[in-house]
Amino acid sequence: MRKTFYSELQNLIAEDSRVVALLGDIGVFSFKDSMEKFPDRVMNFGIMEQAMIGAACGLAKGGFIPFVHSIAPFVTERCYEQLKLNLGYENVNAFVVSVGNSYDYAGLGCTHHCPNDLRIVSSIPNFKTFCAGNPSDLKKIIKRYLNASGPKYIRLSEFSNNFDSIPKEKLPRVLENGNLCVIIGNGFKDFGKLFAANINCNFLYTYDVSEFQSEILATNLKQYNNKKITVIEPCYDSGILTKIALSIPNCEIHSIAIPKNFIESYGTKQEIDYSLGLDDDSIIKKLINIYGNTN
Numbered sequence: 001m002r003k004t005f006y007s008e009l010q011n012l013i014a015e016d017s018r019v020v021a022l023l024g025d026i027g028v029f030s031f032k033d034s035m036e037k038f039p040d041r042v043m044n045f046g047i048m049e050q051a052m053i054g055a056a057c058g059l060a061k062g063g064f065i066p067f068v069h070s071i072a073p074f075v076t077e078r079c080y081e082q083l084k085l086n087l088g089y090e091n092v093n094a095f096v097v098s099v100g101n102s103y104d105y106a107g108l109g110c111t112h113h114c115p116n117d118l119r120i121v122s123s124i125p126n127f128k129t130f131c132a133g134n135p136s137d138l139k140k141i142i143k144r145y146l147n148a149s150g151p152k153y154i155r156l157s158e159f160s161n162n163f164d165s166i167p168k169e170k171l172p173r174v175l176e177n178g179n180l181c182v183i184i185g186n187g188f189k190d191f192g193k194l195f196a197a198n199i200n201c202n203f204l205y206t207y208d209v210s211e212f213q214s215e216i217l218a219t220n221l222k223q224y225n226n227k228k229i230t231v232i233e234p235c236y237d238s239g240i241l242t243k244i245a246l247s248i249p250n251c252e253i254h255s256i257a258i259p260k261n262f263i264e265s266y267g268t269k270q271e272i273d274y275s276l277g278l279d280d281d282s283i284i285k286k287l288i289n290i291y292g293n294t295n
Contacts, residue, residue: 001156002099004135006030008142009067013038020059022052024070026099049074053082053096060092065146071105072098072114072155076121087151088124095142096121097154102235102258104158106269115258118238121153122210129153129209131185131238136164137207157234159269161186163205170195175202178224178251179291180217182206184240187232187256190280197284200291201228209238214247227251230290232283236260254290256283 006027012019013034020041021031028035028044035042041064045052049070056066068075075098076083087094102115122129128145132138132154145152172195179201188194194203206212221227229251231241236258245253256278263272273279277286 001132001135001138001160002027002158003030004138005069005097005156008139009069010034012142012146013041016065017041018063018065020064020066022056022059022066022068024049024052024068024075026070047074049079050082053079053086056094056096057086057090057092060087060094061090065093065095067095067097069097069099071100071112072102072117073100073112076114076117076153080120083121083127083151084124088126091126091150093147093149093151095145095152095154097156099156099158101155101157103263103272104269106263106272107266109266110262110264113263115234116236117153118155118209118233118235122239126150127153128211129155129238130207130211131155131209131234132157132207133185133187133205134160134162134164137185141207155185155235157186159186159189161189161191163191166191166195172198172203175200175294177201178221178227180204180221180228181230181232181287181291182240182244184209184231184233184235184238187234188280188283193280194284197288198294199284199287200294201230201287209240212240212243214240214243217244218247221248221251225250228254228290230254230256230287232256234258234278256286 023044025046031042056068059066103113105112118129121127130141181201182204185207241255
């Protein structure tokens with residue numbers, strides 16, 4: 001996803017004189033050519049993430065469309081006040097695009113983990129938040145919201161799902177029941193494996209977080225008396241679970257998400273996923289325990 005973002009952003013910079021890239025000492029080498037061609041619109045702020053958010057506000061007020069980019073904990077947790085006041089309160093058209101979620105940089109420890117970014121940014125008024133699961137999601141978000149008012153936060157990961165490559169004939173048929181599994185972004189990776197498990201529920205995939213329409217979901221499920229809803233998300237709690245609970249009464253809700261604990265073990269992301277029961281195979285087993293399957 002990060003390579004796609006760099007390519008998309010550099011194309012936008014070349015095509016649209018309003019677009020500006022503010023880098024938090026990441027991706028700088030990839031932007032080398034753009035820095036030479038557009039030195040006034042591609043800037044590396046180093047580790048001054050808070051100043052970078054302030055600069056983005058000023059640029060947006062001046063008619064530019066800034067894209068701020070850095071590692072998740074440094075551009076969200078460290079910059080919360082600046083996000084709230086400079087972008088949220090001012091309600092400017094700016095993008096904050098993070099990378100490294102939630103523990104992609106597992107070998108660097110807790111300083112580089114950030115499983116709560118969606119929750120804290122979504123709590124700021126006016127922010128639209130997204131959890132892209134693959135390069136196709138990212139392109140759609142940027143295209144749809146480039147000229148939209150208000151600040152946007154896009155969470156990227158080094159690990160993509162394959163949802164956009166599943167052919168229509170391989171999608172599971174719609175079941176006439178109140179069982180639903182909502183999958184957010186890259187909370188699940190191999191959708192071919194998931195659909196082949198014949199789990200007795202319907203699936204809803206989304207990259208929208210702040211824009212998730214739980215009211216529409218409630219209307220579609222209203223006819224069913226027995227409802228089971230499971231939310232799979234690659235973070236602590238994006239806020240979607242709460243939206244569903246408030247919009248859909250009398251339903252059984254399950255959460256498959258990163259626990260609210262410091263992850264002190266090192267290794268690869270895949271190893272931590274497995275230890276937390278968040279690898280694809282473990283998630284499938286959990287879903288079968290909740291819904292059974294149609295075999």
